[in-house]
Amino acid sequence: MNYLHRAALPALGAAILFGASTPFAKQLIGEGFSAFSPFLLAGLLYLGSGSGLSMIRLIRDRGWKSSGLPRQEWPWLLGAITFGGVVGPLLLMVGLTHTAAATTSLFLNLESVLTAVLAWVAFREQTDRRIVFGMLLIVLGGVVLAWSGSESATSVIGPLALVGACMAWAIDNNLTRKVSASDALFIAGSKGLVAGCVNIVLGVSLGAAFPSAGHISAAMVIGFFGYGLSLVLFVLALRGLGTARTGAYFSTAPFVGAALSIAMLGEPTSFAFWLATGLMAAGVWLHLTERHVHEHQHTSLNHGHKHRNDEHHQHNHDFEWDGVEPHSHEHQHTEIRHSHGHFPDIHHRHAHR
Template structure:
């Protein structure tokens, strides 16, 4: 009998990550992009704690080699600090459903950066897929007018940052992925939250702050743990194919929770 649990874990991981965009759209009303980005990533750090407890090993950044420390620093700066802020700035200008679909540009950015800077190879079919994602995102931005174009560019910048993050994280060989997520969450979360509180007074209620952390725990922390767990059984490629459903979960959640109208260009 085929074990369906790894497949279900990968699907749940995608659903949790897809939930983050419509949930963030709601939380951006009482919180600034910097404040929310900080809380989401602090939540991510909390979310991977069960994985750390399971492994019973915690690597500290200063224990890594100089090269790995630089890779981790770059991953934190791009994936933890800049990426989420660009996404949330774009999300303020567009619908959550559109922003969810624009997140497919992370695949485009990762592929192009891999080819140009990290010596990755992608076949003809792979490039056709990348081109299709880029064309779809461009049409979606154009369909929302000038505000949509600005929002799409901001989300695209976030995806470029996450593209760098993907490659830099893959190059780190002295620390497990869950632990790099933990340090990324702690450091980037504190930095963005501090910047947000300096720029804008924190007026959100404890309930809003609590929900922000919960979204971070589920969408950026637990989602990563579930993905890693499923990949250990399914393999990275099959797990990534399932996780690619995340933007479409985001569209569905946006339609249900935010009553956003889904249209086709």
């Protein structure tokens, strides 16, 4: 299994966990969460994520340790927390209250499109016609869902909120890419704790009442798996795939959510639903089967992250290394020119003619 295949596994794992969280979160709405509860539910989801990941990090490090995040990367992380941890989940909860879970799950495929557009336009990530065509199919599927006239959406508020959530997460994904070489547990845990506290305070200040202990526990467990562990895997995938490609793999999440929604909640489907499913599936397939190979130049680079001593990591160690792979330390990359299959990961952010 090569490096690119290894990088795809955490992206697909993140998609499965997040996709499965949507129908479970939908079940909580209307059961234990009432007025202004989208704030409160979003807060509990992320608080479950942050507290669980922080506990894992404490156990892993045998106590509290510095994050090691470089000073210049803190603004990127804070921006990612704001858009991905506060704005995004809030809009998702609003969308869920006005839209059926199966339709919501497929609609969220637009996140990968907006993520890719920002990556290409604002962050100059490489693309080609195959990727663009795949994204167009996903967009077309979203349009079918939004304008099908299906009873799945009770008002225009639902689709608009879902589009807003997708845009917020697209911004988050591109900002997180800037810090993806750092500790994934710290990045995801910090987002969960800050976003959880902010949303809970907003919900309570607007009059939301806490549900039963059982509903609180359920929300936090869903958040730990669907938002916490999913985000950790997503950050790991960003290192190996780049933002647009990771978003494409992650766009399989709505299909997981849609399948569970139909199976668990017995939600009806329509011709428009299955047409959108086919269009989005075709777009995702084009992304998953992409191959990108050409001769390229690596410039000198100094950074730190978990790695193996592969063709991109041929360096000496200034400490006694026990030979365990993978391992993590700050290391220097020298200039090299070669050709192989790759994506715009943390080592392949070069320009294309």
